[in-house]
Structures are given as structure tokens and as C-alpha cells.
Amino acid sequence: MDYSSRLNPEIQALKPSGIRKFFDIANEMDDVISLSIGEPDFVTPWHIRQAGIRSLEDGKTWYSPNRGFMELREGICQWFAHHYRVQYEPKTECLVTVGGSEAIDGCMRCLIQPGDEVLIPQPSFVCYQPLAEMAGGVPVILETKAENSFRLTPEELKAAITPKTKLLILPYPNNPTGAVMRREHLNALADVLRGTDVMVLSDEIYSELTYGDTRHVTFSAIPDMRERTVVINGFSKAFAMTGWRLGFALGPEPIIKQMTKLHQYAIMSAPTMSQLAAVEAMNNGDSDSAYMREQYDMRRRLIVDGFNELGLTCFEPEGAFYIFPCIRSTGLTSDAFCEKLIQEEHVAVVPGSAFGDCGEGFVRVSYSYSIKHITEALSRIAHFVQRHHADTL
Template identity: 60%
Template sequence: MRNPLSKLVVNIQPSGIRKFFDIVSEMKDAISLGVGEPDFDTPWHIREEGIYSLEKGKTFYTSNAGLKELKEEICNYLYRRYQLNYSPDHETIVTIGGSEAIDISLRAMLDPGDEVLIPQPSYVSYLPCVTLAGGKPVIIELKDKNQFKLTKEELLEAITDKTKILILPFPNNPTGAIMEYEDLKEIAKIVEEKDLYIISDEIYSELTYGRNHISIAEFPGMKERTILINGFSKSYAMTGWRLGYATGPANIIEQMIKIHQFAIMCAPTTSQYAAIEALKNGDADVDMMRVAYDQRRKYLINAFQTMGLECFEPFGAFYVFPCIKSLGMSSEEFATMLLKEEKVAVVPGTAFGDCGEGFLRISYAYSIENLKIAIERIERFVKKHKNNQ
């Protein structure tokens, strides 16, 4: 019988995040710090708007690109936050989460062999999506000594005459790193000089601490070169609603809508009505959640420093990325043994690229009570294995 499977798909590795999540889900009394999902319920007024849309029978397809009112609110939000002017009719698309926006932007822009620069450690979907779109992923290894920011030197070294797109994954999953004004200014200059395009994944833009998020699309000449991706999962605790969006040049968005039209039709109608309410009246909810995340962030940074593990201070997202090299274990070994011995699940840094070796991703999208129990177990584990060295 002929092999029914695509070699391209078979050769793509499954997500390293899910492995530990699947194990811990069947383990009694285990604590998972592995999943990047807010522990908050979607705020009631947002849920209520979704419920109300169902009660009113608003259950039909929307236009392919999304409800016009939602696209208008997205554009209002981007202007309010960053003074960016986008057309809701021609430069905006509503997608199934930010993940679909990443996928269809790459498919709309890449020809076979085009190179895409992917700073790592970073979100697990970028590399396989580039591969599935026929592009060639080129990895830029970010460094702890630079607080996992992308430097101009690293960017210039990776660019070739085949480079077409730079993915900017900031605020970063898994490190929590951010790019500030001066960092992005240098990157923008190079992007323009080398005639590149940018896919800027800004899903954690509302979750920065003591720093304001800056979009590279704000810089002169960058809006015309940037697909800005965002969504509702992280900032509004709407992961299960599966809703994101992309804005960018009209000619690119037009082709993204074409792919979305054939593959998806439209994003969930109920979710779109809820998202309108989130953008209109959800700022206070985001502020409340940000304060809680910041408290947890500070607690974890201090806890890892106290137990003697280096951990740079992240100013974005809801992850810390402690270094465990001093224990002489690989990231995979540490995570596997910690789960077995102490029933705490964390994600090896290598799930986000080879340069994540020696680090762990720990999510603080969990209650402070669960974090305290988990830290007690991790500290016990670290002391035990330090003494065994």
C-alpha cells in the first residue's frame, strides 16, 4: 500500500510543551507550571456579550475577514495604544487565534526557498509554519547575556540575499524578554536597508511590567513592511474563544484573506461579538490581571535567586526562564526528574529551540498559592541534587 503521509509533515517534530502537559494531566496531586494559559476566567461582561449574541440568534457566518465592527475596534485600539492608522476594510483580518495569523501570513508571503529569520528561544509554531509554507527557517540564537533580546549584530550576521522575513517574537515566549525603543530602532534601520518584511507577534503586548510595549510598526517606514499579529487569548483571558487578528499592508492582507477564506471561512461569530466588548470595555480587566501577574513574577524571580539559580528579570509575558546549568543536568533531564520526584511540571528550554538548553520555562499564569507549593517542591529538588553533585 502507498504511504499516505507527507514526508514534510512526518519530519516535523511535535510540540515539546504538550509532552509534559499530557503526563501531568493524569498524575494525582501534580502541579503544572507548563501551560501558557491565564488562570483567570474571561471577564463576565465579555462572556455576557457572547451569551447575548447567542440569545439574539447571531449564529451565522460573518464576512471572511471578520465583523466590520470588530475590525473597527481593533483599528481603534491600535491607534489608541500606538497611534497606528489601519484601514478596517483593507488592512485588517480576524483569525482563529494569533496562531492562524502566523500561518497564513507566512503562506501569503513565501515562495519556495525564501529564508525566514527566527530568533530563538521562541514560540514553537514559527519554525514548522515556515517549513509548511515552503520557506527555509534560519535560526538566530538569542543570548542570556543580552537578556534574550535580538541585537543588530545577530541580525546582520544572519541575513543573506535570500532573506525575506524577520519574525519578531516580543514580548517573548518563553523568556519574557522585551525589546525597547532603542533596540527596535536599530532593527528597523537594518530591515529597511536590507529590504525585509517583519511578522511581529505581539500577543503579549498588554502584559509588560514597568515598561510600555512598543511596536516596530510605529517606526518610520515599518508599517508598510510589518504584519502585526495580536489577539485576545492572553490579555483578556480568552484562550478557548480562539480569536486573533493581523493588520498590515493591504496587498498582503488581501492574500491572507484568500487563504483564510478557503481554509476557515470566518472566525467564530460568538467570539467576535465578545471581542468587541473586550476592546471597548476591557482595559480595567487587563490592568487587574497585569497587577496579579506582576506580583507572581516578582515572587518567582526572588524565589529562584534565593535557591541559587540564575534568572534574569523578564519584563513581559507571564514566564520566567531560570538557568539550571549549575546542576549539571540537561533541561529535559531536569524537567523529567522534577515531574517524577516532586510532581511539578515545567517545560524544558529546548522545547523552544536548541539554544534553550540549560533553561526552563515556568509559567506564572497560575495562582500564587499554587506557585508557592510548586516552589517549595522545586527548592527541595534543587537542594537534593546540588548535594548529590
Template identity: 45%
Template sequence: MKKISDRVCKVEPSGIRKFFDLARKEKEVITLGIGEPDFDVPERIKDGAIRAIENSHNHYTSNYGLAELREKISKKLRKENKIFASSEKEILITAGSSEGLDLAFRTIVNPNDEILIPSPSYVAYIPTTVLSGGIPIVVPAYEKDEFRLLPEEVEKRLTKRTKCIVLASPNNPTGAVLRRKDIEEIADIAIKNDLMVISDELYEYLIYDNEEHFSIASLPEMKERTITVNGFSKSYAMTGLRLGYVAAGKEIIEGMMKIHQYGMLCAPSISQYAALRFDDCKKDVHAMAGIYELRRNLLYKRLNEIKNISAVKPKGAFYIFPNIKQSGLSSENFAEQLLNEEKVVVIPGNLFGKDGEGYVRISYSTSTENIEKALERIDKFMGNLNL
């Protein structure tokens, strides 16, 4: 008897975990690899969680999530994203945006449907497509274009089996932010070819240089064919509280509910009550984003001063994706040698898709002091390569 399903056998374990496991065995390691904020949860959200526990709000909520939280999210989407989603029928609270992504793929993907996925991009998109029975089709995003997903690259890869386009802006691992014009052209492609769009907008508040976040679901004819996935983990430093949400048409949300109600039942109740205060924490969010921007500026400047390394200036998230091709090392060898020789953790770019080979992901969700020390070690490492 074959115990493990064919779909699961097709999925590789996350390569990122490998580097974290290696790092745990080393002493005096500086990690520039972790993809979560180094800040504390805003005080108002803490207070909300504490009060929820004290008031015994530790029971199941509605499968859809707290009605009051859905109403607040509906107002936020209407005001900030120009997405008009009914709080009763078009919003679902999830256990993190990761569950939202999983539900999105499993709800719309039929066997052998082709899903267009940016490369490089978040490590979960391809495995989740495979586990849903779909076929991932990578769409390269190039350094010369600041790693933005271009409409013409999407169009080149359309076939009769294409079902969905995945958008991620800002992007993990590159920090790329899509321009409104590009999003409008991708929307035209989706409408013309009757495609769905999964729009991952988790980093929407972490945008720099006066760039603006734009939601594809706000465009005419796009709301009913777009699944907008978002959450509180990155912008509100709530990673461990596991809380996200999805906005989509009524039919899609009802489909997601068929999976969510059996698999998760409801998102964590304490986290939902805590998040009721999210709209009172915008100053905290903007303060964190301001610090990330200063760290980004430091990394961008210093990385480009290191011989044989270059980097595009990221417009969002808290990652930078430097080019290390002139080192002569593969992405994985570069990361392994840097860890072994200088005790610095970075993540190989190829783990985010084949187009990430020759790059590494560096996270600036750590202190300026750690970043400066790590940069000194990276400079030393590159000097020792004798290029």
C-alpha cells in the first residue's frame, strides 16, 4: 500500500526551513532570513486579546468570523481599496492569509487547470497549486523591470487550460510593487480570457517612495473574478495570532466555506476579538513601515557598495533581493557558505522559483545593528572569494 498520496509526493518540503535548522546549530548567527516583523504587537490589539480572555471569549465564532470584525474589514476595503464587499456574504475570516490562499486555490482549481504564478514569488503558491490538482505555470519577473510582473509576460503563457493569474504586490521575496497601469492591463487579460485572479495583498501597508497600493478587484468587471487575500500578520506584527481574511464574490465565499467549515471551523476567536482594534493602530503600522524604510535604505546603499553584489531598490514589503551571480556561486552554495563562514543567514533565491537563481533574499525585519553587522560579514565573505 502506498501511504502517501501522489499529490503530496509531488511537493517538496520548504527549503527555507532547512536554513533555519542549520542556523540553530551555529552560535553567534545573525539571521536576515526570517519573514516576520521584529516588532511587538500594537498595545491596543494586546489589550483586545487580554480583554477577550478575561471576558471568556474563548468559544467558537461563526464560521465566517465575527460579524463585527467583518463589518470593520468591509468598511476598510471600501474606504482604502475601493472594493465593495458585503460583510455578510463576501468576506471570510481565516486562520492567517495562508489559509486564505489555500482556500482560494482549492475552491477554484480543477484537475489540470493551469495557474499563472510570478517567479520569483512566495514559496506557497506552487505547492498549493499542486495540492489542488492544478498545474503551476511560472511567469518570470526580471531584475531589469524591478521584478514587476509584466502583462506581456502573462499573455505569452496563456493557453486554453489557463484558469487563474496570481498577483502579489508587494512581492515576497523581491519587494516589487505593481504599477496601476500593469494591473489594469492584467485585468483586461483576465476579462478577455475569462480568468480568475488571486491577489495576495498581505504587505499593502509596507510600501515606500510614495508608491501606492492598488487593488485589482476595484476595477470594473474584476470584483466577481478576483479573490483578494489579506491579513494582519505582517503590517500589524501579528504573525503568531494567525488571522487573515478573504474578500470575493458570494459564490466563491460559499465555496470556500465548504472547505473552511470542515477543516478549520473558524479562525482563532481570541485573535478575532483582538483585531477589532486594528483601525485604532494605523499610527503603529505607519511607524513600523517608516523604520522598515530606513533599514531598506541602509541595505540598498551598502549592498551596492560591496564588490560583485548589486541590488534593485525594493518598493515594498521588508525584503531586498540582491544579485550574487558575480560570486560564481549558486544561490544555495552562496547561502550555505555565508552561514558556515560568517554566520549570516540569507535565503537562496531559487527557493522562490527558478527565476530566483543567482539571487538571495535578505529580510530587514531585524534591528539596524544586526543589519550593519551582517553587512560587514557579507563584505568580508565576498572579499575572501578572491574574485
């Protein structure tokens, strides 16, 4: 049977994720140190796991309401208001989803019509462009630059907006670069958006992982931006709950209503056990997030210094748990660097080109791993760089 003629050509045309390629290779090799996946090395805190276990022991194995348990939605809205000073109505402006990824997909499908332009800063997470295309949108790539700390500038945004522009993706704190948009940067973007009909999808999954004295600012807190913004967040990064697959969307009632409709048909409801564990995270998990943030910060300083000493310079990331060093001095492409590194030194990182064409010449390195893990990886990468620098001389 000719399956190619029976499969959706748009889906067939999508490239597989460049992140998973090197993760899969690493899984098939011995003695590999992987710095490739953005997954906390912490186990979900015990009191959160215990809440999930208790839900099973109590026989709470039924479907939840489509939007998510009211107790969880109330907890999410209270937590968000406490941390980011923006109020949302739990009944109508909050939707619990299967991970942040479902929320991103649902938001795009509810907002984008065929031919609408979607502004996507890159380098950025791999899902935005293909999801926009599957929704019928036209991705418009905004190349962010190392000299601007990989932040989207108001000049770049203004130049990209056309009458067809429907949606702006704001992926900050950023995966893969670790870039953060502070309040003054968000205010400058808001000045450009006022007077337009451009909507904003603000992916803030790393909101609890910002470093320094200034904490994350949600785009919906910027004056006049709440009414045009859907905030996407979740539990994977802040509470080390990746496998629980739980996220949420906060936004204006008319948008959340349509996203809920899509969620009803495509998913129906998020897992009951995960939601009841997440209630505990919302109520009593802030100290866990703070501890993990401190540990990541220590690792961040170690790995940034390590790569700079190797001559693979990178700007200091202010959020998430990635660095994005430039590897052009080795004379290798991003793909070649990663392929040779894993074969020669058994260290897995991800080519920057997986996050957009403008990521060529960089690699993404995750520091969501132990100090011992990172130190050994740096030693192996040092041998690799010395060898390939010598080859270019």
C-alpha cells in the first residue's frame, strides 16, 4: 500500500524534532553524558508525589471537569496573582491542559485562520513554527541576535507587523538561549502593539527559573496587554513534574472558552492524579521551586565559565536552564559539532539549528544536571575542542 498518498502531506513535510535525535543516539550508547534534554534532574518533591499517591489510594481515578478541577484552577489563579500581580477568574479564564504543549497548540488553532501571519522570534523552542503551519498560519521568523542578548527588539517587531499579522509568540524565558525579557523590554514591545489587533501567546513555562534580583514579569501585567495575551505555563520546570504532563492557559474568557471546546473534543480532560498533585504544588511548592532555582543558578555559573574558558563564548543566560555557546571557532557546523562530540567524547548536546536557521553556529547545552555530570562533560568537551581547534590551524 502506498501510504504516502494517504497521509496528510503537510504532516509528512514536517521535520522531526532536532532535540530528540541526539537524545535517541545517546540512549543507544554506553558511557554517554547527555546535556541534551531540558528535564530537571530533580525528582518531583515528595509532598507533591504523596498527594498523587493519596489520590490513587482514595480511589480518585475518575474524569475531571473539562477545564480542570476547580480547586486546581483556583490554586493556579491565586499562585499567579501572588507571583505576577495579575488576576484571572478561575471559572472562565483558566484552562488546565496536558502539558504546556497542548495549551500552545490549542491557542494557535483557536486564533489562527489560513493565511494569518504568526511572528516567531528565533532561536526558540521547536514546536511554534510547525504548530503555526498546521493551524494554517504563515510563520514569519524574527531573528534575535547574540549582541541583543537574544531579546526581541521593538524595532524588529515593528518592521515585521503587516495587515496579515494575527499572532506574536513571546517565548521568554527562552529555550534554547536562556534570554529573558525584563519589564523595560516588554514595555517597549507593548508600545509597538498598542493600536494594532495583534494577539500574543506568551509562553512562560520557565517563569520560575530566572536569576538575579529581578524576577520574571508576565506580559499580561504590562498595561493594556492582558486583553490580547494568552499566558501559557505549567508544572514541568518549576516543580520537576515533566512526566505528570500538566500545564495551563490563562487568558480572556472568549479565547479560553474556545480553547476549552477544542480541549473537550481532542483531549477531554487532564489526568486526575496529576491535577490533585498539582494542587499541592500550587499550595505548598514555592520553597521547592526556590531551592531548585538556587541549584540551577550555581550550575549556570559553572557551565558559563567553563565554556567561555574553552573559547566557546556565550552570553550569560538569565533564565531557564540552558546556555547557547557559539561553536564557529571549531570550524564545524552545529550538526557536525554535535555528531562528532557524541561519537568522539560521548557527550550529547543539541545543534542550535534545531531551533531555527539562525541557530546555526551555536549549540544548546542544558545545565539541568548534577555538578558532577556537568564537570565531567566540560572535561570531555575540552579535549574535543582542543583537538578540533588544532585541526583548523
